[in-house]
Amino acid sequence: MALPVAFFAVFFAYPVAAITGRGLTVDGVWQFGRVGEVLADPDIRGVLWFTTWQALASTALTLLIALPAAYVFARLDFPGKQLLRAVVTVPFVLPTVVVGTAFLALLGRGGLLDELWGVRLDTSVWAILLAHVFFNYAVVVRTVGGLWSQLDPRQEEAARVLGAGRFAAWRRVTLPALVPAVAAAALMVFLFTFTSFGVVQILGGPAYSTLEVEIYRQTAQFLDLPTAAVLTLVQFAAVGAILAVHAWTVRRRESALRLVDPARTARRPRGAGQWALLGAVLATVAVLIVVPLGVLVERSLDGPDGYGFGYYRALQSAGASGGTFLVPPLEAVWNSLEYALAATAIALVVGGLAAAALTRRAGRLVRGFDALLMLPLGVSAVTVGFGFLITLDEPPLDLRTSWILVPLAQALVGVPFVVRTMLPVLRAVDARLREAAAVLGASPPRVWREVDLPMVRRALLVAAGFAFAVSLGEFGATVFIARPDNPTLPVAVARLLGRAGDLNYGQAMALSTILMVVCAVALLVLERMRPDRSGAGEF
Amino acid sequence: MLRLDGATVRFGKRAALDDVDLEVAEHEVVCVLGPSGSGKSTLLRVVAGLQTADAGRVLLDGRDQRGVPVHRRGVGLMFQDHQLFPQRDVGGNVAFGLRMRGVGKAGQARRVAELLEMVGLPGAGPRAISTLSGGEQQRVALARALAPEPKLLMLDEPLGQLDRGLRERLVVELRQLFGRLGTTVLAVTHDQGEAFALADRVVVMRDGRIAQSGTPLEVWRRPASEFVARFLGFDNVVAATVGGEAADTVWGKVPVPVGTPQGEARLLVRPAGVRLVPVAEGLPCVVTARTFRGHHVALLLRPSEGPALEAECALRDAPEVGTEVGVAFAGDEVVVLGVGG
Numbered sequence: 001m002a003l004p005v006a007f008f009a010v011f012f013a014y015p016v017a018a019i020t021g022r023g024l025t026v027d028g029v030w031q032f033g034r035v036g037e038v039l040a041d042p043d044i045r046g047v048l049w050f051t052t053w054q055a056l057a058s059t060a061l062t063l064l065i066a067l068p069a070a071y072v073f074a075r076l077d078f079p080g081k082q083l084l085r086a087v088v089t090v091p092f093v094l095p096t097v098v099v100g101t102a103f104l105a106l107l108g109r110g111g112l113l114d115e116l117w118g119v120r121l122d123t124s125v126w127a128i129l130l131a132h133v134f135f136n137y138a139v140v141v142r143t144v145g146g147l148w149s150q151l152d153p154r155q156e157e158a159a160r161v162l163g164a165g166r167f168a169a170w171r172r173v174t175l176p177a178l179v180p181a182v183a184a185a186a187l188m189v190f191l192f193t194f195t196s197f198g199v200v201q202i203l204g205g206p207a208y209s210t211l212e213v214e215i216y217r218q219t220a221q222f223l224d225l226p227t228a229a230v231l232t233l234v235q236f237a238a239v240g241a242i243l244a245v246h247a248w249t250v251r252r253r254e255s256a257l258r259l260v261d262p263a264r265t266a267r268r269p270r271g272a273g274q275w276a277l278l279g280a281v282l283a284t285v286a287v288l289i290v291v292p293l294g295v296l297v298e299r300s301l302d303g304p305d306g307y308g309f310g311y312y313r314a315l316q317s318a319g320a321s322g323g324t325f326l327v328p329p330l331e332a333v334w335n336s337l338e339y340a341l342a343a344t345a346i347a348l349v350v351g352g353l354a355a356a357a358l359t360r361r362a363g364r365l366v367r368g369f370d371a372l373l374m375l376p377l378g379v380s381a382v383t384v385g386f387g388f389l390i391t392l393d394e395p396p397l398d399l400r401t402s403w404i405l406v407p408l409a410q411a412l413v414g415v416p417f418v419v420r421t422m423l424p425v426l427r428a429v430d431a432r433l434r435e436a437a438a439v440l441g442a443s444p445p446r447v448w449r450e451v452d453l454p455m456v457r458r459a460l461l462v463a464a465g466f467a468f469a470v471s472l473g474e475f476g477a478t479v480f481i482a483r484p485d486n487p488t489l490p491v492a493v494a495r496l497l498g499r500a501g502d503l504n505y506g507q508a509m510a511l512s513t514i515l516m517v518v519c520a521v522a523l524l525v526l527e528r529m530r531p532d533r534s535g536a537g538e539f
Numbered sequence: 540m541l542r543l544d545g546a547t548v549r550f551g552k553r554a555a556l557d558d559v560d561l562e563v564a565e566h567e568v569v570c571v572l573g574p575s576g577s578g579k580s581t582l583l584r585v586v587a588g589l590q591t592a593d594a595g596r597v598l599l600d601g602r603d604q605r606g607v608p609v610h611r612r613g614v615g616l617m618f619q620d621h622q623l624f625p626q627r628d629v630g631g632n633v634a635f636g637l638r639m640r641g642v643g644k645a646g647q648a649r650r651v652a653e654l655l656e657m658v659g660l661p662g663a664g665p666r667a668i669s670t671l672s673g674g675e676q677q678r679v680a681l682a683r684a685l686a687p688e689p690k691l692l693m694l695d696e697p698l699g700q701l702d703r704g705l706r707e708r709l710v711v712e713l714r715q716l717f718g719r720l721g722t723t724v725l726a727v728t729h730d731q732g733e734a735f736a737l738a739d740r741v742v743v744m745r746d747g748r749i750a751q752s753g754t755p756l757e758v759w760r761r762p763a764s765e766f767v768a769r770f771l772g773f774d775n776v777v778a779a780t781v782g783g784e785a786a787d788t789v790w791g792k793v794p795v796p797v798g799t800p801q802g803e804a805r806l807l808v809r810p811a812g813v814r815l816v817p818v819a820e821g822l823p824c825v826v827t828a829r830t831f832r833g834h835h836v837a838l839l840l841r842p843s844e845g846p847a848l849e850a851e852c853a854l855r856d857a858p859e860v861g862t863e864v865g866v867a868f869a870g871d872e873v874v875v876l877g878v879g880g
Contacts, residue, residue: 435589436622438609441639454626
């Protein structure tokens with residue numbers, strides 16, 4: 001318990017507090033008047049309004065499109081289901097930068113729609129909403145579908161026997177059981193879209209800006225720290241509120257539902273309705289998820305002299321980018337992998353210890369810590385990154401020039417995933433099984449090794465995979481602290497996109513493709529060893 | 540061997556164990572009997588060290604166990620629902636305690652084979668836990684608990700979830716096994732039949748306190764209080780005023796044993812002591828229910844006044860429901876209960 005708390009205090013609370021403090025004090029005097037001033041600014045109000053309504057709209061749209069898919073994954077059995085489940089999950093672990101780039105290739109200038117019908121959506125809100133749906137589809141499918149597949153169909157059958165029609169049985173029995181999961185998924189989607197950065201940064205253009213983008217702009221472009229600090233506080237408050245509601249719904253979800261093995265609840269589609277639904281879901285997945293990724297790959301191969309690996313070859317030299325990089329962009333791949341591995345190790349240690357501590361103790365304090373662990377998912381990564389720069393630059397913690405700075409920031413985002421994945425599995429281990437081992441003579445560490453570890457081994461691997469994928473794609477904080485001679489993949493992509501010229505654009509597509517492939521491979525490996533009964537997808 | 544001195548455990552305001560003194564001698568089989576919530580499982584957990592006592596001491600072989608962690612106490616505990624390790628096979632489960640004590644591979648294998656033989660599952664070592672039936676799981680759990688040769692074996696509702704036929708057979712097997720091995724056993728159960736069949740001594744608990752302790756025969760014949768009597772299934776309990784060799788009750792005069800203290804008391808009349816006589820010669824009652832119990836019939840009788848009475852009679856003498864009968868009481872089946880409980 002002590003290590004995770006210390007980790008969060010030093011690498012999260014301290015930098016965020018320091019940068020907020022610096023923004024809001026002048027000569028050591030707190031300037032709370034700034035809060036009112038900033039919030040009265042019509043531009044800022046516009047940003048707040050846009051942030052909120054686009055998040056609401058994204059959430060509603062995601063639920064609308066993904067809920068039928070949740071049903072299909074939960075109750076229908078069809079060939080290729082495992083593969084499809086992996087495919088819809090790929091976007092979730094994709095770096096926001098890649099998602100942005102893919103939609104740019106689809107909807108942007110010179111994009112597929114532009115070429116075919118002259119339609120451009122890249123500076124419209126539709127591009128942002130669609131990208132958000134693309135991104136969060138898996139959250140709904142896995143959270144809701146995961147629970148749905150474990151609800152005992154016999155409960156509905158009992159209602160039917162008692163005289164309820166098919167729909168009435170669903171509405172009275174299944175729906176109430178699903179509501180907490182739907183609410184939890186919706187809140188998560190709202191949280192992710194409320195704090196959206198990479199997608200809006202790339203697709204929004206100057207017209208659209210979320211809080212997170214505005215914080216980045218105020219900090220990096222206008223150097224207006226006070227405004228950024230106020231916005232950080234606003235976002236912090238909003239995220240805190242969302243997480244509090246989320247924690248509440250999750251706890252309600254854990255309440256006495258009788259769960260069964262998902263393998264027994266799914267069956268082959270029957271009747272025209274179910275086949276049509278399955279077809280519609282497959283079509284949605286194809287259009288919404290496969291097409292953007294396909295276009296991304298296509299663009300990366302579509303050079304000035306026809307299809308080829310020209311852009312990939314160009315990534316091998318620093319000069320080809322016209323001075324964008326000090327090193328060949330391809331080196332970013334190795335940097336990213338190294339950083340992500342280190343970040344994964346840190347996240348596993350910190351998150352694993354936190355999850356173990358949370359399992360053993362259950363008090364109000366511990367529950368509070370549980371919610372706290374989720375904060376890094378919502379607190380401005382830009383603030384964290386900038387906070388790292390100004391706080392970790394003096395002894396005893398002079399890390400500014402150390403390579404460990406980037407993995408530390410990335411691990412912050414990885415920890416919540418580790419905790420979310422491990423906690424349900426650890427909690428499912430019967431405490432009396434541990435007692436049985438202790439009575440038979442196993443010391444507490446031995447109990448952990450003999451009882452807990454064999455049961456959570458797979459969850460641990462899955463957690464590692466998630467941590468690896470999100471570390472690989474982390475952008476908001478890394479963009480501040482990655483050194484110019486050691487860029488990560490997302491940072492390199494963003495830098496290439498920021499430059500004009502076909503070569504830069506093509507190289508960005510190529511790098512994004514590489515990043516996507518690395519993430520997808522990590523995910524496919526994970527899908528093979530999903531923990532059986534964790535409800536997989538407790539994010 | 541085991542001694543508890545004033546052991547007390549509180550959960551909030553409620554005392555799960557309230558100042559309990561208990562001794563278990565070497566080779567003795569003691570069964571703690573009580574309804575759920577009477578604190579009997581907590582008693583086992585305190586001895587195992589899974590629960591710390593708020594007051595009092597636990598002594599094993601005369602040594603105070605305060606501060607001794609669970610894994611160093613050297614006791615065995617068989618859990619209510621067995622708690623076999625699902626990811627290990629049968630052999631791996633039985634060998635677990637031996638491995639923790641650093642027994643070598645060959646030694647483990649020998650002992651596992653020996654134990655599986657003993658519990659009637661020879662050669663079951665490589666089987667997966669999920670393939671075992673309830674009775675087999677129970678045997679594996681027993682073998683696992685016995686493997687490290689604990690100085691005290693504790694059983695929590697050892698046969699709780701098994702069906703009745705199996706339970707009756709296993710009780711006999713357990714009794715024989717413990718007798719042969721000379722194991723010291725402390726078991727808890729809510730089933731009186733199980734307790735009486737298994738134990739040298741029965742301890743009845745109520746609300747965290749010991750209500751009565753004695754051999755099965757003693758407890759059965761002389762329940763110490765109304766609570767114990769009712770828990771054992773005797774419901775013919777009535778308030779009485781003892782005067783001489785009979786007592787006045789709402790059921791009329793009831794004979795009491797010689798030497799019963801005079802004054803207020805509560806009386807138990809065993810069903811066997813409720814005799815049917817012609818209506819004119821005893822307490823008039825109406826038969827309200829008749830339950831076939833194999834070698835006898837249990838009758839529920841409603842007297843004109845006072846609580847209902849249970850009686851036993853032979854099948855061929857049993858009157859129909861609705862018949863009016865007379866009731867007389869036999870003094871040798873009357874027990875005077877302590878007023879306190």
